[in-house]
Amino acid sequence: MRSGFLQIDGGTLETGWWGPGPADASTLVLLHEGLGSVALWRDVPERLAAATGLGVFAYSRFGYGHSDGVTLPRPMTYMQDEALVVLPQVLRTAGIQRAVLIGHSDGGSIAAVYAGSVAVSSPPASSPPMSWPPVSWPGLARPSTSYDVASGKVVGSRAKPGYDTGGEDFQPTLLGLITIAAHFFVEDLNIASIQRIKADYETGTLRQRLARYHRDVDTAFRGWNNAWLDPRFRDFDITRFLPHIHVPILALQGQDDPYGTDEQIRTLEANVQAPITTQLIAGARHSPHLEAMDATLAAITAFIANLPREPST
Numbered sequence: 001m002r003s004g005f006l007q008i009d010g011g012t013l014e015t016g017w018w019g020p021g022p023a024d025a026s027t028l029v030l031l032h033e034g035l036g037s038v039a040l041w042r043d044v045p046e047r048l049a050a051a052t053g054l055g056v057f058a059y060s061r062f063g064y065g066h067s068d069g070v071t072l073p074r075p076m077t078y079m080q081d082e083a084l085v086v087l088p089q090v091l092r093t094a095g096i097q098r099a100v101l102i103g104h105s106d107g108g109s110i111a112a113v114y115a116g117s118v119a120v121s122s123p124p125a126s127s128p129p130m131s132w133p134p135v136s137w138p139g140l141a142r143p144s145t146s147y148d149v150a151s152g153k154v155v156g157s158r159a160k161p162g163y164d165t166g167g168e169d170f171q172p173t174l175l176g177l178i179t180i181a182a183h184f185f186v187e188d189l190n191i192a193s194i195q196r197i198k199a200d201y202e203t204g205t206l207r208q209r210l211a212r213y214h215r216d217v218d219t220a221f222r223g224w225n226n227a228w229l230d231p232r233f234r235d236f237d238i239t240r241f242l243p244h245i246h247v248p249i250l251a252l253q254g255q256d257d258p259y260g261t262d263e264q265i266r267t268l269e270a271n272v273q274a275p276i277t278t279q280l281i282a283g284a285r286h287s288p289h290l291e292a293m294d295a296t297l298a299a300i301t302a303f304i305a306n307l308p309r310e311p312s313t
Helices: 044-052 078-094 106-116 188-203 206-210 217-229 231-235 239-244 263-271 293-305
Strands: 002-008 011-018 027-031 055-059 098-104 146-148 153-155 173-180 249-254 276-281
Touching (some): 002 078, 011 044, 027 044, 027 106, 044 055, 055 078, 078 106, 173 293, 217 231
Antiparallel strands (some): 002 011
């Protein structure tokens, strides 16, 4: 692992690299869960780099790990913010040229929003599922464009609330999307589990365990937990992004996930037009890449093996 820090607008982010750099190979970009960090991926990045021969890059979002902090409370749109404002800057600053996004839980939702916000022409309907050309991200921070939360669309002039989504000439190429236990909408089961984990944090051992991984553990936990338990968060729904994803998708979920039912991946499957593979991982709960690592990494590496590695010429 090559650990380091990345400076972007808003502060400094903790990073980790495994395998070849972005000039030598495509990069698997890992987006962590709501209580995650670079370190909490454990040995998954190393194993992915060894199995695929690709580079692996992970970063701790603001407020997590050893990245700079955030001001609480987090907005109800914090995942959309990350996908449409922060992640494009991270990819550009890290010099990533060809990417497969791999997102766990909140990270999976962020990855799906990013993939669904890429403004490209749809591939021809007759294209074979795994031979579609890669998709190019249009860039960053073009002054004349913004992202409108209410409509879920990129618009031609600034609107509030909105996010900048256009910009510089640098265009990372998105090759594929992998979600692990992602949330596309809120379920009662989800909220009940988050209420239980709050009790464990306040009266059990969870705070002590998490403090080993986060410079400011209370910000990391409460930023996530308080947002999800805010009554306004019941309106969280990113399904409008899904029809606009134009890269192959692998959606994984633990068979016994306490934070979401298999309706999450069924909803993804029903709404996307891109080729999609879904799998429920036996013997796993909310973190199948840790709880059933061999089966999960086998599914991921098989999917990656069928993706295009280079942009079309």
